[in-house]
Amino acid sequence: MFTGLVEGLGTVRMSRGRGGGVRLGIEPPFPAEELRLGESVAVNGACLTVVEVRPPIFEADVSPETLKRTTLGRLRPGDRVNIERALRWGDRLGGHLVSGHVDGVGEVLSRTERTDFFFFRIRAPENVATYLVEKGSVAVDGVSLTVNRVEGLNFEIAVIPHTAEITTLGFRKPGDPVNLEVDLLAKYVEKLLKPYQRGLSEEFLRQKGFF
Numbered sequence: 001m002f003t004g005l006v007e008g009l010g011t012v013r014m015s016r017g018r019g020g021g022v023r024l025g026i027e028p029p030f031p032a033e034e035l036r037l038g039e040s041v042a043v044n045g046a047c048l049t050v051v052e053v054r055p056p057i058f059e060a061d062v063s064p065e066t067l068k069r070t071t072l073g074r075l076r077p078g079d080r081v082n083i084e085r086a087l088r089w090g091d092r093l094g095g096h097l098v099s100g101h102v103d104g105v106g107e108v109l110s111r112t113e114r115t116d117f118f119f120f121r122i123r124a125p126e127n128v129a130t131y132l133v134e135k136g137s138v139a140v141d142g143v144s145l146t147v148n149r150v151e152g153l154n155f156e157i158a159v160i161p162h163t164a165e166i167t168t169l170g171f172r173k174p175g176d177p178v179n180l181e182v183d184l185l186a187k188y189v190e191k192l193l194k195p196y197q198r199g200l201s202e203e204f205l206r207q208k209g210f211f
Contacts, residue, residue, distance in 0.1 A: 001087045002042045004095035004137075004144020006167045010043070010083040012075050013057050022062040022073060024048070028083050032058050040086040040100065044168065045142025045179040046070045047100025070102045071177045082142045082167050095144030096137040102179045104128045106140070108172050109154060118159040118169070119148075124180055129153045131182035131190075139181040141168050 008029030016023050026043065028035070032055045035041070039050045041060065048060035067073040075081065087093070104125040112119045122140065124132060132138060132150050139145070143163060148156040164170035172178065 002047070002084050002095075002098040002100055002142070003087055003091070003093055004084070004098045004139045004142060006082040006084050006143055006163075008083060008166050009080045009168070012077055012079045012081060014059070015075055015077060018061060020064045022067060023051075023059055024062060024072070024075065025054075025057045025059050026081065026083070027057045032056050035085075042082070042084040042086075042098070042100045042142045044071060044081050045098070045100065045139050045181055046072055046102050066102075069104065070179050071105055074177070080168060080171075084142060096139075097184050098139045098142065098144060098181060099184055100142075101181065103131075103181050105177045106180045108174050108176045108178060110174055111172065116161040118164055120157050120159065120169070120172070121154055122157065122178065122180075123154050126153060128180050128182055129155070131186045133186075136186070137183045139179075141172075141178050142181075143167050143169060 010026045010028045012024060013027050014025030032053055035050050035053050035058050037050055037053065040047050041050060043060070046066055048062065050058050051061055052059040062072050104127060106122045106124045106128065109121040109123050132147055132155050134147055134149055136147050137144060138147055138157070140157060145157045148158055159169050
């Protein structure tokens with residue numbers, strides 16, 4: 001589990017195919033020696049397991065399923081990536097609960113700079129957009145952000161200067177793909193309510209005095 005508060009930018013040093021997946025070697029923004037085998041690390045919002053530590057890099061395997069649902073398969077040596085270690089019990093939850101299980105890949109539609117702030121419009125896949133609500137939370141490349149507004153499949157976020165400086169959002173541009181993860185709680189609420197949705201209609205709500 002993560003918070004969406006990225007620790008800094010890592011650098012991809014290696015990317016090679018491995019059994020239908022990919023083995024990544026990444027130099028993190030902290031000493032690689034701090035990591036342990038089996039530890040979870042979010043890379044651009046996708047939860048990966050440390051399988052080898054060879055300072056200054058750590059290595060992690062990316063499964064075929066993760067390649068299909070994220071942008072990690074497009075990474076090449078020299079690319080910068082957002083890095084966050086897993087949340088520890090007792091840590092402050094400064095962002096929101098982020099599982100590291102990316103829901104889909106969105107596309108940056110526009111980037112506007114106003115004073116020192118950056119405003120992005122992003123198009124989300126339909127299965128992701130259904131969970132986005134104004135003032136709700138979303139993780140973009142693993143960064144915890146607040147949704148400013150939603151228009152169909154498109155949504156807007158604001159990025160403060162500090163976040164732009166230490167994450168990939170500082171150099172994202174129109175046309176770039178980004179990993180998206182919606183609020184975990186929204187998906188659980190939907191699943192819990194699904195058995196009761198059959199008889200829920202506007203007419204039913206009207207009869208019960210909700211209109």
